[in-house]
Amino acid sequence: MKHFINLNDVSDVTELVKLGLEQKANPFANKHLGLNKTIGLLFFNSSLRTRISTQKAAMNLGMNVIVMNVGSDSWQLEFEDGVIMDQGKAEHIKEAAAVLGQYCDIIAVRAFAELKDRNDDYKETVLESFRKYAGVPIINLESATRHPCQSLADLITIEELKTKEKPKVVLTWAPHFKPLPQAVGNSFAEWVLMTDYEFVIANPEGYDLSPEIRKNAKVVHSQEEAFAGADFIYAKNWSSYEQYGQVLTQDPSWKITPEKMALTNNAKFMHCLPVRRGLKVSDEVLDADYSAVIQQAGNRVWSVQAVIKQILEGLAV
Amino acid sequence: MKHFINLNDVSDVTELVKLGLEQKANPFANKHLGLNKTIGLLFFNSSLRTRISTQKAAMNLGMNVIVMNVGSDSWQLEFEDGVIMDQGKAEHIKEAAAVLGQYCDIIAVRAFAELKDRNDDYKETVLESFRKYAGVPIINLESATRHPCQSLADLITIEELKTKEKPKVVLTWAPHFKPLPQAVGNSFAEWVLMTDYEFVIANPEGYDLSPEIRKNAKVVHSQEEAFAGADFIYAKNWSSYEQYGQVLTQDPSWKITPEKMALTNNAKFMHCLPVRRGLKVSDEVLDADYSAVIQQAGNRVWSVQAVIKQILEGLAV
Amino acid sequence: MKHFINLNDVSDVTELVKLGLEQKANPFANKHLGLNKTIGLLFFNSSLRTRISTQKAAMNLGMNVIVMNVGSDSWQLEFEDGVIMDQGKAEHIKEAAAVLGQYCDIIAVRAFAELKDRNDDYKETVLESFRKYAGVPIINLESATRHPCQSLADLITIEELKTKEKPKVVLTWAPHFKPLPQAVGNSFAEWVLMTDYEFVIANPEGYDLSPEIRKNAKVVHSQEEAFAGADFIYAKNWSSYEQYGQVLTQDPSWKITPEKMALTNNAKFMHCLPVRRGLKVSDEVLDADYSAVIQQAGNRVWSVQAVIKQILEGLAV
Known part of the structure; x- marks a missing residue:
């Protein structure tokens, strides 16, 4: 290399x-x-x-x-x-x-x-x-x-934790009040798309990642739809690509909660950190056994x- | 440990x-x-x-x-x-x-x-x-x-410099215009109290350390009384515990001077540093042979x- | 040492x-x-x-x-x-x-x-x-x-690049809008004067280095005169010694350009970095083969x- x-x-x-x-x-x-x-x-x-x-x-x-x-x-x-x-x-x-x-x-x-x-x-x-x-x-x-070093650590973590050969991996947008970069979301999508995992991106309207990134990905605008049967939930906020760098919504219904996690196939929860507790993700999710964020950071x-x-x-x- | x-x-x-x-x-x-x-x-x-x-x-x-x-x-x-x-x-x-x-x-x-x-x-x-x-x-x-790392270094220094088995050690408050933490004073008192040295704390009224810290210590409100016969003078400012974090006095008569040191039994002078020259301690004291502050910092x-x-x-x- | x-x-x-x-x-x-x-x-x-x-x-x-x-x-x-x-x-x-x-x-x-x-x-x-x-x-x-570490690196660089035993070395002032120290100019002059190289300092009137520094150096107030036949051009800005710390001129005619370099004996260009492109030195000079600034920094x-x-x-x- x-x-x-x-x-x-x-x-x-x-x-x-x-x-x-x-x-x-x-x-x-x-x-x-x-x-x-x-x-x-x-x-x-x-x-x-x-x-x-x-x-x-x-x-x-x-x-x-x-x-x-x-x-x-x-x-x-x-x-x-x-x-x-x-x-x-x-x-x-x-x-x-x-x-x-x-x-x-x-x-x-x-x-x-x-x-x-x-x-x-x-x-x-x-x-x-x-x-x-x-x-x-x-x-x-x-x-x-x-953020490719992060994405490689993410794939290492999925490799360690997956319980089936082709898990369903979901990248979901989560709310935040500050405009954040798209780097982590972009890279995670690109890297997961290099594997043969099932991959879905969930984000509100107006928050689609760049056409280049999502051209081979399935994108839905409903967390419920994406979470069904998921093995890994990867949460991240990003600001809008279309209205570049804008915060179009802080819709709290996109926060990751235990109720949302219950829709999945006992999914592991992932986040690149730092994470704002209570805002993007419930304390209960981060403190749950299915949270993999510390192992992910260790990787x-x-x-x-x-x-x-x-x-x-x-x-x- | x-x-x-x-x-x-x-x-x-x-x-x-x-x-x-x-x-x-x-x-x-x-x-x-x-x-x-x-x-x-x-x-x-x-x-x-x-x-x-x-x-x-x-x-x-x-x-x-x-x-x-x-x-x-x-x-x-x-x-x-x-x-x-x-x-x-x-x-x-x-x-x-x-x-x-x-x-x-x-x-x-x-x-x-x-x-x-x-x-x-x-x-x-x-x-x-x-x-x-x-x-x-x-x-x-x-x-x-x-500040236990400091206190351990302080005891190492006293061990190196003491000329009798049970020296008299004095912790004295010294004036400062800013509100400073009680950490160094607290720890020094606690650690010296674990030895069999004689130990006295001197501070103005209103500056007594926490009851928990001073419960086994002798506290006097006169530097003269404390310094008499002392083998080690340890100077430090702290803000009030009772009126928490307040500067109640900057009384310059509590400054450590050669005249004060003359009241002791040829005591070594100690301070955790940084020290404000001229304010808490006279230049003459810090520059004297009996000043142990550099050796103390080295420890x-x-x-x-x-x-x-x-x-x-x-x-x- | x-x-x-x-x-x-x-x-x-x-x-x-x-x-x-x-x-x-x-x-x-x-x-x-x-x-x-x-x-x-x-x-x-x-x-x-x-x-x-x-x-x-x-x-x-x-x-x-x-x-x-x-x-x-x-x-x-x-x-x-x-x-x-x-x-x-x-x-x-x-x-x-x-x-x-x-x-x-x-x-x-x-x-x-x-x-x-x-x-x-x-x-x-x-x-x-x-x-x-x-x-x-x-x-x-x-x-x-x-700045003696810099001057030693400068002499190492000249030693590596010189094509004759006693090259002509020129230290020239270059324009800058901020008042800069005299340290690099002072040291370079002192150190080159310890060698048997030919040495000339070029600077505008009012920018002569300290009498102590320049007492054994040739000082001219014309870049053209200094550059003629030079093997090394060392550019640096400094503020006035006489009107201490003042910016007396930002005269752009003192900028180092390819035209100026053409007056020399295929001189190498040196500068201690950081350098403000376009202001003190033309991009063309810094990007030219005769620029030694990266090798100089490496040294x-x-x-x-x-x-x-x-x-x-x-x-x-």
């Missing part, structure tokens, strides 16, 4: 899930791979799971880890070409990425959507600029429109460890 | 002091204990000594260290049960602690008092929530009402290293 | 350049030197290259690294003697430095000029206070008036690695 920015960088999803489970079974078996190698973690936005699970995975593989909060630890970066830099941004991505590529064997980047201009976000300027200018492999720690280590391992092996060649 | 949140978690104070001195004599003798183990340091508040001494102690024991500033690096946390999370706090402690427990073998937490509601602070919600939800050992890096490494060592040994069982 | 604060701490510049090139050729050859030793990196100001290259160099030498942002991670520091600390600054440098010296074998510090009072800045209070109170070796990661690792290695060897004695 050269980069891990989006699904196009992955040759075999099933193999990667298997590799994740192998990392979990033997966390320190490949510690020699990262010897004297450095990964730089760049955060343009806050992080808890991603920050810590990635550090841990890299250290499990024997790497040195350097963490940087862009903007507070260092300079604000300019991403536009050809501008005269006479405003607040002190450094251009061309230099910043190339310089970091001098210091790091792998660079991992988190940079959320701005939710102002759909084309801007879907161009993935930040991550693609690092791919273009850094000269070393780039890992996506959640970009404007994708973030093995997901990114599988990715880093594949990249390190690519470097060695 | 399972946790190190308060004195109830410690079976034998004297043994722990001895263990700290052993760590100081042989800092790297137990580096195998922490191999492939991770400690997460969570700071809800600023830190210099605690941040760096804990990192160093953990590295001396061979551990991986992950540091996080809650709120700037990651999300704001909600600690109340059953609330609808529709405000600024994006993640509940139930998830945050459990997830961190997936990544870390030990979690160390700093979370100061808010000094608004006495019951709230003395419930120790933050540290006790981590104990309840993280599923791994928790170390207190100063909580709302206790923060060996204090927390003894704690981590005991916890690591408990994990191995 | 005891400290690395300014050029007076260096016994032989040529040897140090050679040592840097050796580190680059064999990055991990001295990993035993730093075993169980800790370097603390203290940032009073933002940093990208310095932060990451210094971490990497220290890890290459086997050291433990602790990074701290002063003011956000920890307390604001007081540097004045004899004040009553009843304002925002919670800790005095006397305690802070001495305590850090208890935890760290080496302390590296970044503290920019305030550009308010020339005497204050040129006294180098922050770095010299650490030298005075820490009790361990201090490395300058850019102080008020010097920051080997520069500081040479320094740390010499200091570690001094500790061992």
Whole structure:
């Protein structure tokens, strides 16, 4: 693997899930791979799971880890070409990425959507600029429109918990008062569609994900319809793709409750976290035995460890 | 040792002091204990000594260290049960602690008092929530009402410097213009009371520590009376317990001066730092040969290293 | 080497350049030197290259690294003697430095000029206070008036790229709208003057560096004159020394353009970064084959690695 920015960088999803489970079974078996190698973690936005699970995975593989909060630890970066830099941004991505590529064997980047201009976000300027200018492999720690490390952890979790070969997996929108990115929903849909699981997306009218994402997915506008017979319920809020970045509704009837979960085939409940209790999901659901959110978060280590391992092996060649 | 949140978690104070001195004599003798183990340091508040001494102690024991500033690096946390999370706090402690427990073998937490509601602070919600939800050992890096890592370092320092078996130890209030927590004073009193040293607390009227803390201590309202014959003077400001969190006086006559120190039995001067020179303590006292504040700060490494060592040994069982 | 604060701490510049090139050729050859030793990196100001290259160099030498942002991670520091600390600054440098010296074998510090009072800045209070109170070796990661780690990397880069024994090296002022420190310009001049290269400084009237710095240098007020026959063009903005900290002009005719570069002897272009594209330097210059800025930034690792290695060897004695 050269980069891990989006699904196009992955040759075999099933193999990667298997590799994740192998990392979990033997966390320190490949510690020699990262010897004297450095990964730089760049955060343009806050992080808890991603920050810590990635550090841990890299250290499990024997790497040195350097963490940087862009903007507070260092300079604000300019991403536009050809501008005269006479405003607040002190450094251009061309230099910043190339310089970091001098210091790091792998660079991992988190940079959320701005939710102002759909084309801007879907161009993935930040991550693609690092791919273009850094000269070393780039890992996506959640970009404007994708969160592949999360999706890989999600598939690992489903693999661990599924009780039939082809479970029914439901991705459902849940209410939130703030406009949130589409990255987690987009990636989860894309990754599940690479498996042979049954897959349904449930969201209110106006909240359909991008045509590109949902072209091979079944989309319904009723949670009840989607939940019937489901083996996995994956809840997530996202703002509207059509009226880009808007909160069109906070309809509390879309909250995940024990009553809704009762419609399923004893489904496991999943969420990428952080989750707002009482708002998107009832306390009872998160505290139930069928909630898999902590196991799912734990699997973030093995997901990114599988990715880093594949990249390190690519470097060695 | 399972946790190190308060004195109830410690079976034998004297043994722990001895263990700290052993760590100081042989800092790297137990580096195998922490191999492939991770400690997460969570700071809800600023830190210099605690941040760096804990990192160093953990590295001396061979551990991986992950540091996080809650709120700037990651999300704001909600600690109340059953609330609808529709405000600024994006993640509940139930998830945050459990997830961190997936990544870390030990979690160390700093979370100061808010000094608004006495019951709230003395419930120790933050540290006790981590104990309840993280599923791994928790170390207190100063909580709302206790600072046991500091107190252990203080006892190590007294052990190193005492010239008689049962020295007279004085904890004295010193003036400050800001309302400060009672954590250091509380813990120091509790820990010294576990020894057979003579112990006196000196503070102005209205500044008595909690009845629970001072029930076995001698409390006087005159520095002169307390300092007479003292072998150790430990200065610290705290805000009022009775009129909770209030600054009732900044009386400069409570400042520690060379004249006051002259009343003692050539006492060593101690303070947990940071200290405001000229306000709480004269420059002359801090710069004197009898000032032990730097040695005391240095012992923060060996204090927390003894704690981590005991916890690591408990994990191995 | 005891400290690395300014050029007076260096016994032989040529040897140090050679040592840097050796580190680059064999990055991990001295990993035993730093075993169980800790370097603390203290940032009073933002940093990208310095932060990451210094971490990497220290890890290459086997050291433990602790990074701290002063003011956000920890307390604001007081540097004045004899004040009553009843304002925002919670800790005095006397305690802070001495305590850090208890935890760290080496302390590296970044503290920019305030550009308010020339005497204050040129006294180098922050770095010299650490030298005075820490009790361990201090490395300058850019102080008020010097940036020696940068200058050493600059000389390493010139050594790698020079095509004649005594190249002509030009340090040229370039326009900027913000008042910037003189540290990089000062240090570059001092360090190049330790070699036998031809050296010219070009800057507008009113922007002459301090008399102390330029006493052995040729200074001209015309870029055209300076660039003629140059082998290296080193661009940097600085605010006025005479009218201290003032921006006297933003004259765009001082911007580095391909036309200006055409006046040289196929000179390499250098800049310490970050650089404001379009403002100080044309995009075409930074994107040209003759731009050495990325290689120069990469050499920051080997520069500081040479320094740390010499200091570690001094500790061992």
